[in-house]
Amino acid sequence: MRAEIITIGDELCRGEIVNTNASWLAGALWDMQITVTHLHSCRDLAEDMAAIIRQAAGRSDLVLLSGGLGPTLDDLTVDLVSELACAEAVVDEESAERMRTRFAGAGVPLVANAERQVRVPKGARVYANSAGLAPGFEVQLGSAQLIAMPGPPRELKAIFNDHLRDRIGELRLARGEKIEYVARRILRVFGKGESHIATALEGLEIGQGESLHYQVKPPETLVKLVVRGASCELAAGQLKTMETGIRERLGSLVYGVDDDSLPAALLRDLQAAGHTISTAESCTGGLISGLLTDLPGVSRNFTGGAVTYSNAEKARQLGVSTATLEEHGAVSEPVVDEMARGVRERFGTDWGVAVSGVAGPGGGTEDKPVGTVWIAVAGPGDEVKTKRYCWPGARDQVRSLAAYWALNLVRRQLGKF
Amino acid sequence: MRAEIITIGDELCRGEIVNTNASWLAGALWDMQITVTHLHSCRDLAEDMAAIIRQAAGRSDLVLLSGGLGPTLDDLTVDLVSELACAEAVVDEESAERMRTRFAGAGVPLVANAERQVRVPKGARVYANSAGLAPGFEVQLGSAQLIAMPGPPRELKAIFNDHLRDRIGELRLARGEKIEYVARRILRVFGKGESHIATALEGLEIGQGESLHYQVKPPETLVKLVVRGASCELAAGQLKTMETGIRERLGSLVYGVDDDSLPAALLRDLQAAGHTISTAESCTGGLISGLLTDLPGVSRNFTGGAVTYSNAEKARQLGVSTATLEEHGAVSEPVVDEMARGVRERFGTDWGVAVSGVAGPGGGTEDKPVGTVWIAVAGPGDEVKTKRYCWPGARDQVRSLAAYWALNLVRRQLGKF
Numbered sequence: 001m002r003a004e005i006i007t008i009g010d011e012l013c014r015g016e017i018v019n020t021n022a023s024w025l026a027g028a029l030w031d032m033q034i035t036v037t038h039l040h041s042c043r044d045l046a047e048d049m050a051a052i053i054r055q056a057a058g059r060s061d062l063v064l065l066s067g068g069l070g071p072t073l074d075d076l077t078v079d080l081v082s083e084l085a086c087a088e089a090v091v092d093e094e095s096a097e098r099m100r101t102r103f104a105g106a107g108v109p110l111v112a113n114a115e116r117q118v119r120v121p122k123g124a125r126v127y128a129n130s131a132g133l134a135p136g137f138e139v140q141l142g143s144a145q146l147i148a149m150p151g152p153p154r155e156l157k158a159i160f161n162d163h164l165r166d167r168i169g170e171l172r173l174a175r176g177e178k179i180e181y182v183a184r185r186i187l188r189v190f191g192k193g194e195s196h197i198a199t200a201l202e203g204l205e206i207g208q209g210e211s212l213h214y215q216v217k218p219p220e221t222l223v224k225l226v227v228r229g230a231s232c233e234l235a236a237g238q239l240k241t242m243e244t245g246i247r248e249r250l251g252s253l254v255y256g257v258d259d260d261s262l263p264a265a266l267l268r269d270l271q272a273a274g275h276t277i278s279t280a281e282s283c284t285g286g287l288i289s290g291l292l293t294d295l296p297g298v299s300r301n302f303t304g305g306a307v308t309y310s311n312a313e314k315a316r317q318l319g320v321s322t323a324t325l326e327e328h329g330a331v332s333e334p335v336v337d338e339m340a341r342g343v344r345e346r347f348g349t350d351w352g353v354a355v356s357g358v359a360g361p362g363g364g365t366e367d368k369p370v371g372t373v374w375i376a377v378a379g380p381g382d383e384v385k386t387k388r389y390c391w392p393g394a395r396d397q398v399r400s401l402a403a404y405w406a407l408n409l410v411r412r413q414l415g416k417f
Numbered sequence: 418m419r420a421e422i423i424t425i426g427d428e429l430c431r432g433e434i435v436n437t438n439a440s441w442l443a444g445a446l447w448d449m450q451i452t453v454t455h456l457h458s459c460r461d462l463a464e465d466m467a468a469i470i471r472q473a474a475g476r477s478d479l480v481l482l483s484g485g486l487g488p489t490l491d492d493l494t495v496d497l498v499s500e501l502a503c504a505e506a507v508v509d510e511e512s513a514e515r516m517r518t519r520f521a522g523a524g525v526p527l528v529a530n531a532e533r534q535v536r537v538p539k540g541a542r543v544y545a546n547s548a549g550l551a552p553g554f555e556v557q558l559g560s561a562q563l564i565a566m567p568g569p570p571r572e573l574k575a576i577f578n579d580h581l582r583d584r585i586g587e588l589r590l591a592r593g594e595k596i597e598y599v600a601r602r603i604l605r606v607f608g609k610g611e612s613h614i615a616t617a618l619e620g621l622e623i624g625q626g627e628s629l630h631y632q633v634k635p636p637e638t639l640v641k642l643v644v645r646g647a648s649c650e651l652a653a654g655q656l657k658t659m660e661t662g663i664r665e666r667l668g669s670l671v672y673g674v675d676d677d678s679l680p681a682a683l684l685r686d687l688q689a690a691g692h693t694i695s696t697a698e699s700c701t702g703g704l705i706s707g708l709l710t711d712l713p714g715v716s717r718n719f720t721g722g723a724v725t726y727s728n729a730e731k732a733r734q735l736g737v738s739t740a741t742l743e744e745h746g747a748v749s750e751p752v753v754d755e756m757a758r759g760v761r762e763r764f765g766t767d768w769g770v771a772v773s774g775v776a777g778p779g780g781g782t783e784d785k786p787v788g789t790v791w792i793a794v795a796g797p798g799d800e801v802k803t804k805r806y807c808w809p810g811a812r813d814q815v816r817s818l819a820a821y822w823a824l825n826l827v828r829r830q831l832g833k834f
Binding site: 015020023024026027029035036037039041042048052281287290294296302305307310396 | 439440446457459703706710721730734777813
């Protein structure tokens, strides 16, 4: 099955927004092992839209289109696709009813042109929009299926996830493509790069219908497992076996699955252990506490942190000794050790994590070049684990890497309990 | 002048990267008032690339292409464009020399296929790449000019900024388009939305060759000024007059120009005043200190901050009284007032900024719904300015808005000195 993606809108052609819809759809199709051959964007201009749709439908099996489904007069998709499909544009009663209920519930009167956005080509297959008003729809154009979705990313994703994954499976089945029951899982790996993971998985048996690919998404790597089987149950079972085999080899490098994040994984571990943590940040300047407090419900396990950018603050807030600072400098093992102990003790938490480094662009020396970062984790039993890193890259990259590696070091220490 | 943009690469069609090159180029052309009619992407496949290039060159005046200029065999652009332009692919000696010098300097031997990436179609106009190895180049295809650039965003931007803005001006001049000396400026506005700005600028005289447009980039709005004149000097002079007129109406809402950022603007103001600042963060949890420490050279004006997520930490680190916390709750004017005073006093800084709010998704009440945020700024002379906000939106949006509005409140208070 060959697919093309068409995204419509003046704002795309003016560079006012980055086209995340196109890449999201392309990624979703690639995960289903469908090849996307072309991505197109054009303005809200019927002539250009029509030419692109005709060309795509003429050479591909599936055309996904987004944009131009709103209520205003510059939203042309419904009328244009209706014309190309030789169908009338009609109001979809179910979507109209949902819209009326929603407006009534909010106590807002319906504006005159509101019905424009719940129209579809007559006879089209309609896909309800659980995240907005305009429904998606599907028509046949020549030998291709064209599926239109609204442009707001939340709505597009809702329609794709709610309906299109299954529908595209059906279409492939109808074309005589085998397979069609797909089970998938993303294993999220932190701490080792793609080549290390590939080496660790060398010789792993990849069975019939199974596939495995990597996606580097700094600072982590995604290992994507896809299994196609004769039934949902078979595919799910096979996926489980495959996942077990991979986890055996990767161990604790795998911190989570699917949409998980490293801070969320650490919070889960803290919650499971009933432990609390505090942060002491120099070069990261609040990034670590910022990542932790991005998680709802973190307040039982995180009470606060110290941002100690100057040496004086390291001494005042954390009790780092002036002698240590003078002898070893702020970016050193003894200083992060004292920072981690200090924050843990003063904040009265089970864990304390500390970071001090040279984020650049200035401040580097021969001994401690830009990118040098010390991380320390103090834990129950007064044990302190320290690590030194040196990353190439710009200031923001060094800071972000330092924050994530610090969270990962806590996770690994916590894993030993 | 009509333009199209072609971006090439398997990784785009698999959705592994978001196409920021296309939107950046489209935005750069739009700023020059050139209409981009189509954006295309395809795989590294000669046949597909050729078809798209031919189609674009057949109907447009300018085709910008990026990708496929690397050293490996799946980089096809040079050979393909050479073929379409009926030219041989030859090594560009200047680029080859620069590459050899660079490798020799780094002590790295040149690999055999390195010369592939410094080739261009014979007779092409060559654009030196100040950020990498592969040069850009321009050929004529039919009545269109095709300009190819490497895919890495840094290199593409370098070539566009170093050469193409001027070159495209020349091309327009050659086509008999008038104008061609363009001066531009972006005024960055924080604190009021697009409609407020438009109202404030109502009736402003827009002269011959001048244009003004807005771009909403939450949490700020960009006001883009473009002036085209008969000479560089005239355009620049006219731009200055235009900018002055707009600044008179927008006043301190304009915090900076072009690529500036709100934290950087605040740091400049602190540096100019010779003042220091410290942060006391509850719901933002380190975002404000994170934004400040993202700036190189901040250490003279920022020494540290307190992340006080729990009430106990607000009391311990900042000296907020337990009575105030109990009487008014953590999200209240008296508490942020005490937080701001406390952090300023304990950190010994000229300014202290404090934030406490309900970021959600839980924790809202009738009095203090999700999105309620109190901000306080304590400054020289013990004066404290407090403000209450209530934003709709998800947890990350509320937190990010709170951080930026806090920085803005400091900037406004500092402006009174």
